[in-house]
Amino acid sequence: MSRDLYDLLDLLAAVAFILALKGLSSPRTARRGNLIGAGGALLATVIVFFYADTPDSLPLNNLGPILAAIAVGTLIGVPAARRVQMTQMPQLVALFNGVGGGAAALVAIVEYLKLGATASIAVLIATIFTVVVGSVSFSGSIVTFLKLQELMTTRPVIFPGGRFVIAATLASIVGVSIWVVVSGGTMPLLILGLLSLLFGVLFVLPVGGADVPIVISLLNAFTGLTVAASGYVLEATLLIVAGTLVGASGTILTRLMAAAMGRSIFGILFGAFTAKPIDAASDGVARPVKSGTAEDVAILLNYAQRVVFVPGFGLAVAQAQHTVRELADLLTAKGIDVAYGIHPVAGRMPGHMNVLLAEANVPYEQLAEMEEVNPTFAQTDVALVIGANDVVNPAAKTSPGAPIYGMPILEVASAANVIFLKRSMRPGFAGIENELLYDPKTTLLFGDAKASLTAVVSALKAL
Amino acid sequence: MSRDLYDLLDLLAAVAFILALKGLSSPRTARRGNLIGAGGALLATVIVFFYADTPDSLPLNNLGPILAAIAVGTLIGVPAARRVQMTQMPQLVALFNGVGGGAAALVAIVEYLKLGATASIAVLIATIFTVVVGSVSFSGSIVTFLKLQELMTTRPVIFPGGRFVIAATLASIVGVSIWVVVSGGTMPLLILGLLSLLFGVLFVLPVGGADVPIVISLLNAFTGLTVAASGYVLEATLLIVAGTLVGASGTILTRLMAAAMGRSIFGILFGAFTAKPIDAASDGVARPVKSGTAEDVAILLNYAQRVVFVPGFGLAVAQAQHTVRELADLLTAKGIDVAYGIHPVAGRMPGHMNVLLAEANVPYEQLAEMEEVNPTFAQTDVALVIGANDVVNPAAKTSPGAPIYGMPILEVASAANVIFLKRSMRPGFAGIENELLYDPKTTLLFGDAKASLTAVVSALKAL
Amino acid sequence: MRIAVPVETKPGEARVALVPDLAGKLIKQGLSVVIAAGAGFKSGFTDTAYQEVGVEISADDVLANADVVLSVQPLEIANLKSLKPGAVTISFLPVNSSFEILQAGADARITQFSLELIPRISRAQSMDALTSQALCAGYKAALIGAELSPRFFPLLMTAAGTVTPAQVLVLGAGVAGLQAIATAKRLGAVVSAYDVRPSSKDEVISMGASFVELELEALEGAGGYAREMTPERAAKQRELLTPYISKSDVVITTAAVPGKPAPLLITTEMMSGLKPGSVVVDLAAESGGNVAGSVAGQIVELNGVKIWGGKDVPSSLPFHASQLYAKNVVNLLNLMLDLESKQIRLDFDDEIIAASAVTHDGQIRVESAGGKK
Amino acid sequence: MRIAVPVETKPGEARVALVPDLAGKLIKQGLSVVIAAGAGFKSGFTDTAYQEVGVEISADDVLANADVVLSVQPLEIANLKSLKPGAVTISFLPVNSSFEILQAGADARITQFSLELIPRISRAQSMDALTSQALCAGYKAALIGAELSPRFFPLLMTAAGTVTPAQVLVLGAGVAGLQAIATAKRLGAVVSAYDVRPSSKDEVISMGASFVELELEALEGAGGYAREMTPERAAKQRELLTPYISKSDVVITTAAVPGKPAPLLITTEMMSGLKPGSVVVDLAAESGGNVAGSVAGQIVELNGVKIWGGKDVPSSLPFHASQLYAKNVVNLLNLMLDLESKQIRLDFDDEIIAASAVTHDGQIRVESAGGKK
Amino acid sequence: MSDLIALVSIFVLAVFIGFEVVSKVSTTLHTPLMSGANAIHGVILVGAIIVADHSKTTLELVLSLVAIVLATINMVGGFVVTDRMLEMFKGKKK
Amino acid sequence: MSDLIALVSIFVLAVFIGFEVVSKVSTTLHTPLMSGANAIHGVILVGAIIVADHSKTTLELVLSLVAIVLATINMVGGFVVTDRMLEMFKGKKK
Numbered sequence A, B: 001m002s003r004d005l006y007d008l009l010d011l012l013a014a015v016a017f018i019l020a021l022k023g024l025s026s027p028r029t030a031r032r033g034n035l036i037g038a039g040g041a042l043l044a045t046v047i048v049f050f051y052a053d054t055p056d057s058l059p060l061n062n063l064g065p066i067l068a069a070i071a072v073g074t075l076i077g078v079p080a081a082r083r084v085q086m087t088q089m090p091q092l093v094a095l096f097n098g099v100g101g102g103a104a105a106l107v108a109i110v111e112y113l114k115l116g117a118t119a120s121i122a123v124l125i126a127t128i129f130t131v132v133v134g135s136v137s138f139s140g141s142i143v144t145f146l147k148l149q150e151l152m153t154t155r156p157v158i159f160p161g162g163r164f165v166i167a168a169t170l171a172s173i174v175g176v177s178i179w180v181v182v183s184g185g186t187m188p189l190l191i192l193g194l195l196s197l198l199f200g201v202l203f204v205l206p207v208g209g210a211d212v213p214i215v216i217s218l219l220n221a222f223t224g225l226t227v228a229a230s231g232y233v234l235e236a237t238l239l240i241v242a243g244t245l246v247g248a249s250g251t252i253l254t255r256l257m258a259a260a261m262g263r264s265i266f267g268i269l270f271g272a273f274t275a276k277p278i279d280a281a282s283d284g285v286a287r288p289v290k291s292g293t294a295e296d297v298a299i300l301l302n303y304a305q306r307v308v309f310v311p312g313f314g315l316a317v318a319q320a321q322h323t324v325r326e327l328a329d330l331l332t333a334k335g336i337d338v339a340y341g342i343h344p345v346a347g348r349m350p351g352h353m354n355v356l357l358a359e360a361n362v363p364y365e366q367l368a369e370m371e372e373v374n375p376t377f378a379q380t381d382v383a384l385v386i387g388a389n390d391v392v393n394p395a396a397k398t399s400p401g402a403p404i405y406g407m408p409i410l411e412v413a414s415a416a417n418v419i420f421l422k423r424s425m426r427p428g429f430a431g432i433e434n435e436l437l438y439d440p441k442t443t444l445l446f447g448d449a450k451a452s453l454t455a456v457v458s459a460l461k462a463l
Numbered sequence C, D: 001m002r003i004a005v006p007v008e009t010k011p012g013e014a015r016v017a018l019v020p021d022l023a024g025k026l027i028k029q030g031l032s033v034v035i036a037a038g039a040g041f042k043s044g045f046t047d048t049a050y051q052e053v054g055v056e057i058s059a060d061d062v063l064a065n066a067d068v069v070l071s072v073q074p075l076e077i078a079n080l081k082s083l084k085p086g087a088v089t090i091s092f093l094p095v096n097s098s099f100e101i102l103q104a105g106a107d108a109r110i111t112q113f114s115l116e117l118i119p120r121i122s123r124a125q126s127m128d129a130l131t132s133q134a135l136c137a138g139y140k141a142a143l144i145g146a147e148l149s150p151r152f153f154p155l156l157m158t159a160a161g162t163v164t165p166a167q168v169l170v171l172g173a174g175v176a177g178l179q180a181i182a183t184a185k186r187l188g189a190v191v192s193a194y195d196v197r198p199s200s201k202d203e204v205i206s207m208g209a210s211f212v213e214l215e216l217e218a219l220e221g222a223g224g225y226a227r228e229m230t231p232e233r234a235a236k237q238r239e240l241l242t243p244y245i246s247k248s249d250v251v252i253t254t255a256a257v258p259g260k261p262a263p264l265l266i267t268t269e270m271m272s273g274l275k276p277g278s279v280v281v282d283l284a285a286e287s288g289g290n291v292a293g294s295v296a297g298q299i300v301e302l303n304g305v306k307i308w309g310g311k312d313v314p315s316s317l318p319f320h321a322s323q324l325y326a327k328n329v330v331n332l333l334n335l336m337l338d339l340e341s342k343q344i345r346l347d348f349d350d351e352i353i354a355a356s357a358v359t360h361d362g363q364i365r366v367e368s369a370g371g372k373k
Numbered sequence E, F: 001m002s003d004l005i006a007l008v009s010i011f012v013l014a015v016f017i018g019f020e021v022v023s024k025v026s027t028t029l030h031t032p033l034m035s036g037a038n039a040i041h042g043v044i045l046v047g048a049i050i051v052a053d054h055s056k057t058t059l060e061l062v063l064s065l066v067a068i069v070l071a072t073i074n075m076v077g078g079f080v081v082t083d084r085m086l087e088m089f090k091g092k093k094k
């Protein structure tokens, strides 16, 4: 096919990638977006077999081995992606990202080998960039994979003098890069690659478990940029566009993720330089809880079939009754089944919740008594506990001696997801800890119930 | 300066234009965005004086006349833009757009004259496109200007057989275009230009007053595309980018505007073909009212210092009391002064509004009696009339004989803006028309009060 | 010009026609006001409070020499005769049942205004004492229903089981009915309502209650009031309402047709479906009763169902009822007051004056009472 | 096993200790239930209703042969003696003032439970009759305040002027106080409240009322109850409360300290600031009164201020009060019931049983009443 | 990559940006945004200057000078008028 | 316009699109979006195929074949795993 046609088809693939990212940013279109992206990638891969600088150089050299290699890659990639469990997906993504970075580095190296001394300075710089960043991405991703898979400690690994080792490695990379530019040749480039691999490992080791996803996203953006750079080396616009897209969106995404988790990217990146070994030891003393944002809660609610609100004293203190009804109305309008589970002693006065909810004009029919609602939790996707605590505390069943032992509770733990809206980890009236707060299926949204609910309502409307 | 430097600076200007459009899409950043755009335009204009294909061809030929022409343009454009009244801005924009289109057409013609027979087919097609669309934009914009300035009728001008004239003109344009491509030469191009000017006039004449802004936006997008096409002719990337940006965003904007006004672009574009003279006569019988969207209302509220809600029976029927309080809370949180003006006979029962608003927990302090609130309307930016009618009907003061004559009313007409939330133009309890609905400072948001308020709340949150 | 306010003598009447606040305003306008000693006592306004704003307190007859007399109940015939000719009285005055009073007033050449006849136009709403007093009655009716019921009104889910909300049915959704709906709803009851006027459905919904739809045509009379039912329609309506009544814990009736006895909405038979402990509040008891067997001013018990018959209901909220009433009266007075000469100047072209002045210049002006208009 | 429910003989007591619904459940569990004829009448439960669920109606003495006796008020001493030894009684039983009854019960080897002594733990809330009856009393207190007041509770802006909302002050924000707040707020009043417990501020705010902050230390006793005030603190509290009382149209007092006479919160002097027409509702009148001069079961008028003294208040809501009470009692009964043998089996290791059983095996088990625990 | 393809690529990408960037604009900003976009296409001034520079004949020169005048009006006037429209958004809170 | 400038222009425009397109993504989509973007850069496969085609030495060929394998894993696996992640969004309402 002609170069122009090839380029046009490539442009089409690039457009597909843009649409893919756009689609992936909204729950409704995410799946379609991914499929469009896959279509674009397929298109780009197929046409490369039908284009050559001169028509008679078709079919491609080494066609057999190339096809075989693709088959091998597919046979590895697809089953891995198919079989992996939900919880292990992040590490698989890390791994995929790493091999991508590795591939980009290899491509750059091969092209470098081919071009030899004919390469321009610009191409040389792009090559070095690809090799360095690709290798970092490769080894760094492997380490994140090991951490997430718990094949190694998830704690930040910090050894004395670590920061000097890192600084030295970095300096060597810069030095060797100059060496490559000045003298050319295979050896320096290989050394550069090895140093970069080392740097990748050193770079990720000091990152703590919670920050790993952010680092994966960062490495992903890195890989994108290496792809763009190798696109420049190969004069392939598609690679430039695709790589840049990933690099740019990945950067934004990293920032968003860090913001959502309340982390500073700077702090994570230079953690190795600033973290002291002592910090590592104190880590992990408090029991971990899963806290989420209003957006997370909104998404959980949006894709639920049935939601049960469990109001308690905190709802009354926050005077959030109107907001809770607004949320219920919104969900009902989306066709989601909403009920309020009213525990007989919720609040501080018999019928406290009734008074509140009646004020907000919640229809009496939506209020369900404990006996009525408890059997339905098993079919409930989300139990949203709003400023309640004792009335859902499993200690009432499990801890003889607790002041609430023997009291029937709302069995929210049977729901698929439990969300707590409260301000802190403080207990309720009875003053006893609630194990449910630490349950893996529980998400905590901290803050005044009214403010939290308002944020959830906004987030839900923005979906 | 070198071509590469020039191109890079041009790229910078292009980026400025992107940022300008981005900024202009949000109230907070709109002004800054416009300034960035102006900066980009200035940069692009200045550097063109310092670049030439060969260094010794600097300074530019005809430098004096060029600078003089720029001065003349500035002396015309700036005072016009400075002195124009708020209400006349749309027609000025139309005029500016028209001259832009004209300029693009002229540039293409001059380049055509210069290139003569050396022009490639692609360049020829681009030239023809520029001349045709630029001329249409020029003459069409002039007509829209005349309409808006009421120098001619704002009614759709439709003459018998008009559609055949239009079709014939269009056909001639296509014919002459082919002639230009085939034979070249100055004459055919000039004819093409004249025909296009004619077409522009014919195209806009049948458009009714209300649709004119949409047509301006469309012509604006057209002009953008001509600029992009002339950029192709001149091989100026900046023109391509800037023109494309305007073309693309203008297209989207036209669609958004049409949607906001409940019009179909297709209907407007082909109005000339579908409208029958008979329709024109029946047009304009109903008195015009200004109806807005929830976003318009949200923006008006967002930039107000003081807002007075005037609830009436419709609020009660819609049971929108909770939503109205939500809106009030939102405004209060933005530091806007909110009060409820309660007319003594609003609703259908003494104290009707009190019962409702108390249910929604509106603090008693925010409720103001008529005598108390009336003197404050003069300092009120927005009076939001929610399902009320008789209690704000000026007929109580102006129409002896009206069943409400002599009743004191809430004098919302003294506020800077009045917004009515009602479902239709139907009158209220007393059954008499409300002149205030037709007042230029009044905006109507049609629909059930609860739905409308919910939409306003969402829009306000999205700002 | 001298405005006089006598003591209300009708038993059970606790209101007063003028409150200190408004008396003060009249005095500031340059009028003089005299009030019988103790006239405001039952509604919580002391003589001192009147004195403080400049009202003259008189232990004697306040009527002699008065130019205008403000009262809640119509003046007795004896008192009318002691007024000077041309004097004006403003009070409730049911024309259909007060022929003697009208005649006496006409004979004494007194201009009597009947607040019942204030037209239902928006401009006149500030003088509409029927509305303001119906507001008080409606509020009270719901409170009495709650008070007499052996049940809670609201739903409460407690550790000792769930208390189900009371079912309240309001028949007649005029001013009083709507306010009864509002009050019962506020207390947490599940409220439904029925009325014959076509616009009442929207009005009931606008109070947040549900409307009982019967398969019956609507009835609309003049001035936004209802019309009288034919006996057939009345029977049909009763039949259709029966199941709704049986489901209720509290029934509040407020139906009225101006100038006619109150329609009978509930027969003894219909009440047999009520659970023991149910309560029926009949606000129309004084004008014939919406409920069979209701007695004004008494609670009748029938098979465990309490039937409360309203009597002087606004008087049980005397403070605010007086305040609202006084405002109505003063607004009407201001309409006929020439501010410069400080004299009454009646403009019979004004629809309100024309409709509500029932005697003037020796004539009875209402057709239904035998006069000409 | 035979459960008996006698007629309540105390004047003013309208409740019944078991309602048909719950009686039916007990019978389904295999127990037999006997009730004195007409016992449920005053609260709206007919003998027929009991019969329908299988309860035996007896015109004679139901106590003989009973294993368990459920009542609202404590059994009279004569009746206690007619019970068989080992029988169980469940009722209110104020230990501090009922020494003779305890002694008689112990002598007759009866196990008496006092509902006042159910501990305030979450698990016991379903048996906590103090709470459920306080709920009824609080609701009623607010209704009575509204009923007696010559004013509207809500704000209403009308054509006849604006009716300002009533200012309601609630003193003592326990269960009854909170419910009074809720009800008054629902009716539209502006409500503020004061209590001595440190957690009460949040609780008051959680009802949407405003909390009156006094510059006084908080007082918290055992089990979530208040402590008694020292005379100095009491005087200081009264002084600081005076301006708040003067501003109020309705004052509702519910303060109590378990086992002690109710604290005096309002003196006659403090009431002199109240406007005529104001209302004071004293729910604590039976146990000494929070308000000087209040008399249980009467309305005392003082300078135009009505002081309503509560007496048997939950009995004025007999239907629901009985329903809630019965549920409490049955829950407690179920705690001591061995379902298989259908016999009472008392587990004195259970905190609830241990705290509320006041006589057992011939012993008085409460220290304050002279027994040992 | 040929020039044409480069230009087409740029064109396509610019279309995307144009779409994305304004797709969420609120109604009240429609007119200012249109006006701002209008001013941006006044950059045809650059094209007009280039052709004026290249002009060989008087006709060409005159036409290009007219084009310069028109383009300047479009550009300068456009930005100024947009700024004036946006005055309502200044000085207020937020 | 030089090639370099064209490529830079494309780069800059692509950066804008990248920013714009994901700037409003919700938290729950962070991981799928990252995964999808990750799959997209698997298009380096195209580069790997090109260098494999050009390979002259065995070293070059072997390296490029390894690159192909890795890139394929990245691309194919990436899209599949993203799709699986997104399964939670399918089949439900809206």
Ligand SMILES: NC(=O)c1ccc[n+]([C@@H]2O[C@H](COP(=O)([O-])OP(=O)(O)OC[C@H]3O[C@@H](n4cnc5c(N)ncnc54)[C@H](OP(=O)(O)O)[C@@H]3O)[C@@H](O)[C@H]2O)c1
Pocket (backbone or CB within 6 Å): A311, A312, A313, A314, A315, A317, A318, A344, A345, A346, A347, A348, A349, A350, A351, A352, A386, A387, A388, A389, A390, A391, A392, A421, A422, A423, A424, A425, A426, A427, A428, A429, A430, A447, A448, A449, A450, D121, D122, D125
């Ligand atoms: N119903 C009755 O009659 C009655 C009477 C007296 C006592 N009780 C007792 O009260 C308890 C009631 O259980 P419950 O679950 O309703 O209440 P709870 O166990 O006291 O828990 C309330 C929770 O709400 C949270 N909270 C407080 N203010 C908040 C705010 N503004 N926004 C968000 N969260 C807020 C608190 O956590 P943070 O501090 O972390 O926010 C607390 O954990 C039971 O133990 C019951 O026995 C009931």
Ligand SMILES: NC(=O)c1ccc[n+]([C@@H]2O[C@H](COP(=O)([O-])OP(=O)(O)OC[C@H]3O[C@@H](n4cnc5c(N)ncnc54)[C@H](OP(=O)(O)O)[C@@H]3O)[C@@H](O)[C@H]2O)c1
Pocket (backbone or CB within 6 Å): B311, B312, B313, B314, B315, B317, B318, B344, B345, B346, B347, B348, B349, B350, B351, B352, B386, B387, B388, B389, B390, B391, B392, B421, B422, B423, B424, B425, B426, B427, B428, B429, B430, B447, B448, B449, B450, C121, C122, C125, C131
């Ligand atoms: N307060 C009293 O005691 C009392 C008693 C009886 C009569 N009145 C009379 O009632 C009138 C009260 O004046 P007002 O201004 O409150 O009411 P109004 O004049 O009756 O106007 C109500 C307006 O609300 C609109 N509306 C109705 N349902 C709506 C909905 N669901 N969503 C949005 N808008 C809705 C209607 O227009 P659309 O149909 O176009 O939506 C109507 O124009 C006065 O004339 C008064 O005299 C008062």
Ligand SMILES: NC(=O)c1ccc[n+]([C@@H]2O[C@H](COP(=O)([O-])OP(=O)(O)OC[C@H]3O[C@@H](n4cnc5c(N)ncnc54)[C@H](O)[C@@H]3O)[C@@H](O)[C@H]2O)c1
Pocket (backbone or CB within 6 Å): B348, C119, C120, C121, C122, C124, C125, C128, C130, C131, C134, C171, C172, C173, C174, C175, C176, C177, C194, C195, C196, C197, C200, C223, C224, C225, C226, C227, C229, C254, C255, C256, C257, C258, C263, C265
């Ligand atoms: N525009 C004004 O100035 C103004 C002022 C006050 C009231 N109004 C209107 O007048 C209407 C009636 O006012 P009112 O309360 O003084 O009327 P009312 O006291 O005369 O009657 C009370 C209600 O009983 C209803 N009724 C009559 N016969 C009935 C029957 N057989 N069954 C059921 N209901 C029956 C009536 O329709 C009315 O709603 C109000 O609802 C209001 O809309 C208008």
Ligand SMILES: NC(=O)c1ccc[n+]([C@@H]2O[C@H](COP(=O)([O-])OP(=O)(O)OC[C@H]3O[C@@H](n4cnc5c(N)ncnc54)[C@H](O)[C@@H]3O)[C@@H](O)[C@H]2O)c1
Pocket (backbone or CB within 6 Å): A348, D119, D120, D121, D122, D124, D125, D128, D130, D131, D134, D171, D172, D173, D174, D175, D176, D177, D194, D195, D196, D197, D200, D223, D224, D225, D226, D227, D229, D254, D255, D256, D257, D258, D263, D265
């Ligand atoms: N956890 C449970 O099971 C449970 C159940 C019911 C109630 N409670 C708690 O117990 C508290 C008290 O309950 P109660 O209503 O039965 O108490 P109560 O009837 O004994 O007293 C009523 C109120 O009066 C207050 N009071 C006492 N002295 C006062 C004074 N001098 N001035 C002002 N107020 C004074 C008390 O603090 C109490 O709030 C409730 O508020 C509630 O929080 C707990």
